[in-house]
Amino acid sequence: MKLRTYFVLANAVSIAVLLICLFISYSEMLLTQAQFVWLASVTGVVGLFSVFLHFILTKPIEKSLRLLTDETRQIAAGTFNAEVPLIGPSEFQTLARQFNDMSANLQASFERIRSAEQNRRELVANVSHDLRTPLASIQSYVEALQDEVVVKDDYTFKQYLATIQLETVRLAGLIHDLFELSRLEAGAEPFEPEPCDLDSLILQKLQSVALTIEQKRLHVDVSIPDRMPPVNIMPFKIQRVFANLLENAIRHSPDGGKLTICAEPHREHFIQVSIKDEGEGIPHGQQAAIFDRFYRIDPSRSRQSGGAGLGLAIAKSIIRLHRGDIGVESEAGGGSRFWFTLPVYSKPS
Template sequence: MKLRSYLLLANTISIAFIIILLLVFFQYMLVTREQLIWLGIATVGAGIVSALLFYLLVRPLEASVRRVSEGAARIAAGDLEARVENTGLTEFKLLADQFNTMGTNLEQSFRQVKTAEAAQRELVANMAHDLRTPLASMQSYAEALEDGVIQDEATYRRYVTTIRSETVRLSELIQDLFELSTLDAGARSREESQPAVVEDVLLELHPRFSLQLEAKELQLRVRLPDRSLRVNMLARHLQRVLQNLIENAVRYSPQEGIIVIAAEELEGELIRISVIDEGAGIAEAERERIFERFYRTDRSRSRQGGGAGIGLSIAKLLVEQYGGRIGVEQAEGQGSRFWFTVQEVKMVQ
């Protein structure tokens, strides 16, 4: 039943009830016939006026309800940009505001879902390529060894070494994905509380890059303050961040280039650690997206170089877990300066 019909029915019942009372009063001689007629006419007239007032007053209410109903129908049909005009009585204005807020939230949620779906499709495509490349390489070399087409010892060892390196590459990619999923879940290990010493972490990392540095004839220079730097980050997490940044610098540095690792003190007991290379640099429009997972500024070159597009996103998640910030900017001259901040832990005297 419509609101207008409901109110008219209520008005009719009221009039009928009054007339019945008048008839009862007349039956028991409480009113005369003439009084009954005049009271009946007055009651019917008041009922007609009341019905007209109901009709006129209900129209804006119906219009407000109709606007909300039409807005809901548009959203149900898929138009998430549908909004309701904020007019009418105070209660309906409040209802319209709440409806529009709901529509905005639905639209934002839908966009997030669409973005997540697109990211998931990109994830599957990237993973398919990044996993297929080392697997295909391993398969081809293994088949060549199995078929006995390799006769000389040097080539045989080279094939075995390539299979081993591709196995390591595949293992690192799987480890990166596992670590990324762990960081997404917000799992932060607390089994250790010892602050990391920056110079100790760099000393442990250097042997891992010695072969890559020699292959490209790169120079690695470290610039640290004279005193020991202790930071509020687990040593293995700091090592992971620096490793990813140095790997990125080595990958994009030119032959015989220079990589600089520097640390400087900021206000608020913050330490900013930078990794500077002499590569081609990163376009300003891409500097915000460079830390997104599986994002590559040059996809073909990154894949050939072995980068899966995960390392920088892992570094960002780790740094932010400790309340720090991470970013990239143009280095002086040519190249990129990747930097992150971490809280320093002062030694108690």
């Protein structure tokens, strides 16, 4: 039995019981026949009108329930983009509104699941590709050594061993990067910040790449305020972020180009660090994906020249661990400016 039929039938039964009681009461009131007929007629008409009115007023309730039922069928079938109209009594409108919110949340959840599955497939494909190349190289050189192809040539023999060692180091680096990135994204990396002066961290890294800068004849302009407040960071992690951005800027800068490194206050209780180069720049359509895992602007670049595509993804996760932001401003042919923000250290009260 439908709910609306149940409501109307219940109303009709209650009205019928009431009419019977009224008719019995009328018969005991010593009314004339005309008075009895008149009262009975009015009571009957009022009872029928009540049943009809109940039938009309329950229609919006039935429609609301029917629409909700149809939407639950669509959700069961995997469709989440439909929306229930807000009709009927206020309680049913509230139910419909909450149902729409639930449907939207389910849609967003399944989109995230689909995206995660797609990312997982891409991750497996990229990892397989980046592992296959050095493994194939190691295998070929080992087979050559086993076949004693170069055993009589001491120079070539040492070259083969050096190549095997280099490829092994690259494999270890890729595995380490994957492990670190997985820990950062899973929230398993402990956050133990301490006060640190950014100027010393920046200068230390510049000293470590001084030879590369000299070889490319780069001009480096560093702008840091004299009284820069300390930041609340894990120095080793932030040094890795800065090193990644600096090495990328050096790699993409033309010989004789200019690097601009700047640290300045940014918003309240934050410091922004930026590195600007005069390289080829990044097309606007690719800037949103530049911090994705294994993303390369030029997919043809090998690991030797462009890395595995994990450095910026790790940098993004480290900055987020510090509750900061990271981004890039660039134009094709106009250089790039990478920046990140870090919280200022405040003494515990």
